[in-house]
Amino acid sequence: MTFSAEFAEKRFGYGLSPVIKPVASIDAMLRGISATDQMAQSFPIENFETFRLRMMAATAARKARRQAQDTGNEDAIKRFTKQRNVINREARQAKADWLLRTLLRRTYTEQAFFERLADFWGDHFTAQGKAGVMRRGTSPYLETAIRPHVGGRFADMLFAAITNPLMLHYLDHDRSIGPQSVRAIKNQGKFGLNENLAREVIELHTLGVDGPYTQADVQQLAELLTGLTYQVEKGTRFRKDFAEPGAETILGQTYGPNPGMGPIRQVLDDLATHPATARHIARKLAVHFVTDVPPTALVSHIEQAFIQSDGDLMASYAAMLEHPAAWQTDALNIRPPLEFVSAAMRALAIKPEPLLRHGEKEVAALFYGPMALMGQRFQQPNGPDGWPEEDEAWVTPQGIAARVEWAMGVPRKIASPLPDPREFVAHALGATVPGEVAFAAAAAESRHEAIGLVLSSPAFQRR
Amino acid sequence: MTAALSRRSFLSRSAFIGCSLAASPLLTPVSFAAAPWENRLVVIILRGGMDGLDVVRPVGDPSFAALRSRTMAETGFDLDGQFQLHPALGDLMPLWQAGELGFVHAVSTPYRDKRSHFDGQDLLEAGTENLGSQIRDGWLNRMLQQIPGVQADTAYAIGHSDMKLLSGSAPVANWAPESDLRLSPQALRLAELVMESDPQMHAALAEAMSLAEAGRALGGLERGERTPPHLQIARYAADRLNRDARIAAFSLNGWDTHRAQAQTLTRALGPLSETLLALKSGTKQEVWQRTAIIAMTEFGRTARENGTGGTDHGTGGLMVLAGGAIRGRVVHGDWPGVGADALYDGRDLMPTRDVRAQAAWIMRGITGIDTSLLERHVFPGLDMGSDPNLLF
Incomplete structure (x- = not known):
């Protein structure tokens, strides 16, 4: 079983189109990943930096409204309530518009494998807002943290995704504060560690739930990640006063002792290129693109390419597409x-x-x-x-x-x-x-x- | 509807296509065996944070009156001298009198302090001690996982809303009465034909057709007629419970009453009242006698009103009980009081009981499941405490 243009569009793209020619070869599929992102130009979607302006406006309106409530100024309460409602409504409308643009990108793309991969990685790094305008932030997050890294190194996508404010908010990391941090010691009993992000980084994003880690690794990673947070006004930043002092040991490797973005980048790089991560990602790619119970040979082939290239995603995709099992036609997956x-x-x-x-x-x-x-x-x-x-x-x-x-x-x-x-x-x-x-x-x-x-x-x- | 019937009606509708379908081994109607127990359990998730202090008002508590003025515009119905039922629930007073309506006050999940709907509902449905645990299924599904003999139609998640509490590895039927497959007969036959080559899709379509037919047979869902979604759901649930279903779960929204609560809460309570009454009128007498309905919410609301005649996200809340199987005409629970010192964090009703323990005791009574299974698998780590006697 080998490449066929029509089957390539179905399995690795969004199916056939009466106006777009099917992709000509595996090479062309891969070239489409690194080529200019035509669809982002034709159907633009807000990036997260721009979306953050909506978050800032919403925060400002909320603060002004609270102030007006405190002073009992009825006119001002009305004005700021209305302002807040307008901001919320515009964000809801924007999200609806981004869905339409997402659909149109898939309708007209000549780089359909790229679009499918962007969707795959967006799901791998699932993040969503839990309150206010943040609830509409997923498309901008994907635009900024996922899409630019689809053809790059896995480590870079991992870093971009988990340092994005939407992910920090979704997995409660913005409130995770080292127990021995300056902030926690000043306010005894008020702040603490939240392991949510650390756990998901290991269990979902990198090693996988069957990976070689223990609860101690999760806890140590959670401590190493303290200080990584965001402010609505400034975006992602590192706050020294939140950070747990001292070195942390994750999977036998010591990071630190000085907290900062340096050791965080380092541990994420190490996790991203770990052999268990290679296995986990290879399997996920095969399950998603080929079939629910993929042939072992296919998974191993992708895994080897991932390991040998230090987590280069293009090499991993190429390995998947060149393997005959990727083109097998039994046990077809249903499109979600x-x-x-x-x-x-x-x-x-x-x-x-x-x-x-x-x-x-x-x-x-x-x-x-x-x-x-x-x-x-x-x-x-x-x-x-x-x-x-x-x-x-x-x-x-x-x-x-x-x-x-x-x-x-x-x-x-x-x-x-x-x-x-x-x-x-x-x-x-x-x-x-x-x-x-x-x-x-x-x-x-x-x-x-x-x-x-x-x-x-x-x-x-x-x- | 029995398996034989649905298969026959399905085949007769397919006769047009010829004998290929009749001879097809691909049609696998769901096997409807007897459920492993007889009692019925309905779980309603009240999304948005219901203000328990307004629904069952602690008018006997001397500190209460000072907390509320605008939300209490209208007087409600006296329950027991201590508590008063919200005026919008007046239609439920006969149920109260008959002992088929009760409440548990001052309950909550273990969720504290951040007061986010999203997290609160996640925790309520996951049934875990805290968020970010590795458990990804819902507690009602985990209960089903513990009981042998659960069939595809033992439990129903009904409606549009995603019912996380029923998601997991145990089989559950999902159905929204509005997906009624109201297509022309020929379109339906042709849809069967095009799916014939795919056993999995074909079986799903066959079951969908029988579910949709059951929904249509209930009436009141004719095209153009605007039966509100909550009544469609309640009628569908009642119909399923009359048959082989033993568990139904669905949601009612609209409880996030930050402003003008006198109006906004009334708008949410109407559908709750109608839903409970429709479940009673839609179930057979002997089914209603064996039914326990529990309605629960992610958290209660602030004890004090805010500046816009509403209330904000709080902690301790209210659980609603209904049905012939519950011990009604009682406001259960340990009342903490609403004096300034008694409030949680100086602002919310203090939770005195874990809402999961109440649900666990009800499940124990309904299905006979072991306490140890409930504490270890359904609500891992929960201490159920002593029996609150919520059932007969």
């Missing part, structure tokens, strides 16, 4: 809901212009609501371990019903006009169209049902 919707948009070549005019309410009706029914609330996975990979999580009665309903109901609202179903079958599925799908597309009573049937077919939903 957001990918399914993206692939449908691509097959239908949905036009950007009317789509981008949709407001938050329409985005909720067309995407947020249906995706929640499919089991994937946009950018709100249950925990830091991200979305499940196993097909059983998605192929549920409700999940499948929601996909069929979306496929029959939504395309006609966003594609005008809907394509001819007999042509659409070939555009969406390529050279080999299963007989029953061609039959159903022709036998349906209406055009929108015919399109919906093609999109509902296993040939479309699996890759």
